[in-house]
Amino acid sequence: MRSKRPKRSGYAHVLLALGWPYQEIHHGVARFARDNEWHVTADYDDPVPDGWSGDGVLTLLGAREDLWEKLRDIKQPIVDLTESRPQIALPRVTVDNLAIGKKAAQFFLDRGYTNFTFMHRWEMGVSQNRRQGFVQHLKEAGFECTVHSWQLENPNARHDRRSRHQWMVSRLTELPKPVAVFTARDTDGVEIIEACDRAGIRVPDEVAVLSVDNQEAICECLRCPLSSIEVDWELVGYKGAELLHQLINGGERPEQTLYVPPSSIADRESTNFLAVQEPNVFAALQFIHRHFHEPIQMCDIVHHIGISRSSLEKAFRAHFRRAPIEELRRIRFESVKMLLQTTDDSVANIALQSGFQSDHNLCRAFKREFMMTPSEFRNEARSSAPESTTRES
Secondary structure, eight states: OOOOOOOOTTOEEEEEEOSSOOHHHHHHHHHHHHHTTEEEEOOSSSSSOTTOOOSEEEEOOSSOHHHHHHHTTOOSOEEESOOSOTTSOOOBEEEOHHHHHHHHHHHHHTTTOOOEEEEESOOOHHHHHHHHHHHHHHHHTTOOOEEEEHHHHOTTSOOSHHHHHHHHHHHHHHSOSSEEEEOSSHHHHHHHHHHHHHHTOOTTTTEEEEEESOOHHHHTSSSSOOEEEOOOHHHHHHHHHHHHHHHHTTOOOOSSOEEEOOOOEEOOGGGOOOOOOSHHHHHHHHHHHHHTTSOOOHHHHHHHHTSOHHHHHHHHHHHSSSOHHHHHHHHHHHHHHHHHHHOOOOHHHHHHHTTOOSHHHHHHHHHHHHSSOHHHHHHHHHHHTTOOEEOOO
8 A cells, every 4th residue: 555645844735726727827836836845736627626725825816707716715825816806805916917008009109000999808907907008108198099898898798709709890890090909818819810801901001909928829820920918927926926935924915916017029910010101201111120220320211212301300200209210219229128138149249130230339329328238238137027016006
């Protein structure tokens, strides 16, 4: 007969009750568990086993309403990794959904859009906060945003894909074009692209679509690959585990939610469009976006368009948010920051990839713009990557 394995002293028994496989979160929790003597139970078929008793719970209170019913009587500390159900008073660590919405808005503003829509399925806390950040940032920039919510507009309708698809086709057909559409999740973005296909609406020429989570298996396996904001769910899992560990050991419960900021945007074909009607401005922007990594200057842009510099700058003032040379500088700096954060390339190589031609030119321009050198920016970005923040509710 097999003997029972003795319990190792000092181990905390933690329940990971996600309700469905969320590998990034699980990896973050596992990384913390390995270093802190945790035993983690995670059963996606039976997320809250009957009679479970342990030291603490990490959960994701999303669409599964039955999950909280099984967890609510547990006396041990519980940390929620989403804000889908903010009415349930739990300590939380999650992605900063307001910041995600604001990042989406700025992304579309930088491409010259003036028509904006937020479209989503469910009125969950996550979607509401992403919508709020998107609408708020656009309002601060002087633009309105229409909102289409399947749940609000169809409270008594059948919640099936076919009905929702017909609703999307109707709403997308009515929108002024070109329009920037932001949605709460990658799966919603897929439905929007499919609804555009059915309605004969061109993506991205008439409707640009941006979603959230950047699940490559979803976003890249489409006729028109889907652009998406990347969020660090692994870091959410790690930070949530860190908070639960503190609570298990008698630490004080934080008064505010801890937020992990969004990272980069995977810019794919669904947003590969510049929403500018004036032909000279459009052509200049295309030239800038295609050739920013080359040593082009204002004279090269003017020569390519074939009009005077003053005429081009006047057209930009009337039809775009920035002067042509400012847009060139913005794109180059965005490229530099992305490469500093995501690669180990030398500053000299990054300068060549971003149109600055030498590390001397890049360092001088970068310090003038951001009050720090590229190396200092890289060190600061990497040292602050695991940090989370709080904000007022």
